[in-house]
Amino acid sequence: MNPLLPLILNLILNLNLNLNLNLNLNFPPARPQVRFGADVLASNRFDLLRGKRIGLITNHSGRLSTGEFLLDTLIASGIRVTALFGPEHGIRGETQAGVIVADSVDAKTGIPAYSLYGAIRKPTPAMLKNVDVLVYDIQDVGARFYTYISTMALCMEAAAEQGIEFVVLDRPNPLGGLIIDGPILPDSLRSFVGSFPVPVAYGLTIGELATMANEEGWLAGHVKARLKVIPLEGWSRSMDWRGTGLPWIPPSPNIKTPEAALLYPGTCLVEATNVSEGRGTDAPFQLIGAPFIERTQLARALQRTALDGVTVRETTFTPMASKHAGRLCTGVFISPTDSGADRPVALGVALLSVLAEAAPDSFLIRPSSLRRLLGDTEAHSLLQTRTKPGSITSRWSGDLKRLNALSRRYWQYPE
Numbered sequence: 291m292n293p294l295l296p297l298i299l300n301l302i303l304n305l306n307l308n309l310n311l312n313l314n315l316n317f318p319p320a321r322p323q324v325r326f327g328a329d330v331l332a333s334n335r336f337d338l339l340r341g342k343r344i345g346l347i348t349n350h351s352g353r354l355s356t357g358e359f360l361l362d363t364l365i366a367s368g369i370r371v372t373a374l375f376g377p378e379h380g381i382r383g384e385t386q387a388g389v390i391v392a393d394s395v396d397a398k399t400g401i402p403a404y405s406l407y408g409a410i411r412k413p414t415p416a417m418l419k420n421v422d423v424l425v426y427d428i429q430d431v432g433a434r435f436y437t438y439i440s441t442m443a444l445c446m447e448a449a450a451e452q453g454i455e456f457v458v459l460d461r462p463n464p465l466g467g468l469i470i471d472g473p474i475l476p477d478s479l480r481s482f483v484g485s486f487p488v489p490v491a492y493g494l495t496i497g498e499l500a501t502m503a504n505e506e507g508w509l510a511g512h513v514k515a516r517l518k519v520i521p522l523e524g525w526s527r528s529m530d531w532r533g534t535g536l537p538w539i540p541p542s543p544n545i546k547t548p549e550a551a552l553l554y555p556g557t558c559l560v561e562a563t564n565v566s567e568g569r570g571t572d573a574p575f576q577l578i579g580a581p582f583i584e585r586t587q588l589a590r591a592l593q594r595t596a597l598d599g600v601t602v603r604e605t606t607f608t609p610m611a612s613k614h615a616g617r618l619c620t621g622v623f624i625s626p627t628d629s630g631a632d633r634p635v636a637l638g639v640a641l642l643s644v645l646a647e648a649a650p651d652s653f654l655i656r657p658s659s660l661r662r663l664l665g666d667t668e669a670h671s672l673l674q675t676r677t678k679p680g681s682i683t684s685r686w687s688g689d690l691k692r693l694n695a696l697s698r699r700y701w702q703y704p705e
Contacts, residue, residue, distance in 0.1 A: 324534040327459030327497065327520035328352070328360050328427055336369050338457065338518075345373040345413070345421035345454075347406075347445055349381050351429035351541045360427050360459075365399060372420040374403040375413060377428060377441040379542045407437070411482065412444040415452060423455045424448075429541040430496045432463040433555040434475060435663050438541070440485040442500060443509060450513035458519045460497030460702075462534055464551040465634070467493050467527030467703060472555065472635035474689045475665035484665055489690060490635045491555040494697060497521060502700040519702070527705045530630050544574040552626040553600070556638025562659035564652075565645055566619050570611030577607050578641065579621015580614055582652040589622050591644040595679065599631035600624055633683075639669070640679040647676075 331338065332354060344364065346352075352360045364371055374381060380391040381403050391405040404410075404417050418424075424445055428438050442458070449456040472490030486492075486508050492499065497519035503509060504517050531538060531548035538548050545551050550573065557575040560567040568577030579585065589604040605623045609615055624637075631637055642660075645653050657670040672682050 323524045324355070324462060324529075324536055325523040326355055326461055327522060328354050329356075330523060331459060331520050332363060332367075336364065336367050338520075339364070339369050339423060339425070342422040343370055343372045343420050345375060345418065345424045346371055347375040347377070347424060347426045347428065347441070349376055349379065349428055349541075351539050352427040353539065355536055357537070361396075361399065371399070371401055373417060374401050375406050375417075375424075375445065376403060378407040378437045380405070380407070406441050406444070411441070413448040418448065418452050418454060421454060423457060425457045425459065426496070426500075427459040427461075428496075429461050429539065430463065431541060431545055431551045431554055432465040432469075432491060432493070433558065434472070434486065434488055434490050434492060434665070435483040435558065436542075436554075437482055439496065439499060440482050442496065443485045443503060446500065446504065446515040446517070447509050447511070447513055450509065450515040454516070456500075456515040456517050458497045458500045458517065460495050460519055460522045462522060462525050462529070462531060462536075463493065463495050464531040464548055465491060465493070465555070466530040466533075466630070467495065467498075467701070468705065469493050469630075469632055469634070470690055470694050470697070471633050473664065473666040473669075473686045474693055476667070479661060479665050479667070481662060483662055489686070489693060490663075490665065492697070493527075493694075494700065495522065495525075495703070498697075498700045498702055501702075502697065505700070506696075521702055525703055527701070527703055532630075544569055546572065546574065549626050550575045552630050553624055553634055553637070556631070556634035556636070557624065557641065559635075559638035559642060559660065559663055560645075562656050562663055563642065563645065564613065564654045565621070566607075566609050566613045568607070568609065569613070570609035570615055571607050573607075573623065576624050577605065577609075577619075577621065578624065578645075579605070579607065579619035580649070580652075581617050581619055582649050583619070583621050583645070584648055585620040585622065588644060588648045591647060592622060592624075592641065595637075595640040595644070597631070597633060597637050597640060599627050599629050599633075600637060601627060635664075636679065636683045638664075639673075639682055642673055643676075643679045646673060 391407045394403045396403045470493040475484045565580045568574040585604040592602045
């Protein structure tokens with residue numbers, strides 16, 4: 291045998307070992323494989339729905355984790371879909387907030403598409419006459435005033451009244467399942483932008499929230515739906531959207547990124563003011579400002595609030611729609627850190643407070659709008675008297691502890 295052969299083999303072995311070590315060291319950690327409820331249903335060949343007439347409550351976010359539309363997959367799998375129901379922004383998700391959506395016929399499938407954001411917000415018996423099962427598959431953002439969950443509540447009521455089974459295909463809460471913040475909505479302020487007695491950020495998936503509402507008697511008339519939730523796989527409560535490894539599909543036109551979703555429960559409160567919340571820009575609910583704001587003063591004041599999980603920098607922007615459209619606005623850009631904003635509603639209250647201080651002669655809050663969004667009957671008067679933000683938000687702590695204890699009974703996923 292060639293005396294050099296053992297040396298050559300040893301060299302090759304060491305080289306290969308070093309390559310493997312280097313590859314292992316440089317290879318990024320594997321992300322959890324999160325599967326939507328729709329994926330789980332599909333993996334069972336939609337057996338739960340086979341042979342039944344299906345009414346599908348969905349929009350453009352109703353996709354499998356592969357990106358395929360659930361509607362297309364259902365039809366390709368031989369499932370009989372007889373009616374479509376669309377929430378605010380429409381089935382295609384292209385309509386701006388607050389704009390009425392009309393009934394139509396889906397151009398691709400020819401299936402009747404009923405709008406639940408117009409004169410009618412709850413499916414009528416006539417709409418459900420050819421439906422055996424109502425299936426809900428829409429991506430939520432985890433904020434009480436996001437109207438998709440109100441649509442879900444009304445559809446659950448309609449299904450209960452007609453004796454129709456209601457199936458929720460669960461999806462991640464983009465904020466994760468541990469952030470609970472804001473006041474509990476009192477019955478006196480219930481509306482289409484606030485259907486359930488929960489805080490603004492409620493820390494549940496839509497499946498968990500549906501189960502809680504059903505079991506706690508929160509549906510109108512205390513009706514109880516024949517509810518079935520198809521759970522997520524691979525998701526845990528500590529995981530916000532950025533940890534899922536899934537692509538972000540904006541659930542509505544102005545929640546363009548998962549970062550915006552993390553801030554939305556707080557920065558949406560700016561909708562109740564004469565300051566732009568960034569609609570008409572590429573970063574709604576992160577860009578906050580107005581022509582009358584002094585940006586450096588606002589940025590420094592907000593930074594002094596010392597809220598964890600966000601960074602703030604001064605900026606300028608020109609919104610092309612909504613408030614101050616076409617005008618140069620000065621203000622701030624807010625972004626969540628890697629850990630995320632763990633108190634987004636407290637951030638929103640602090641933001642209103644520092645806006646009032648930064649522009650006392652120009653800044654305005656519409657009291658009815660703030661009450662409707664925040665769900666607090668006293669917050670406006672407290673802000674007017676310059677009560678510290680921490681004193682305003684501390685009033686919610688007892689209710690939040692009680693709600694958190696109740697919510698835990700309905701948790702389906704680990705921390």
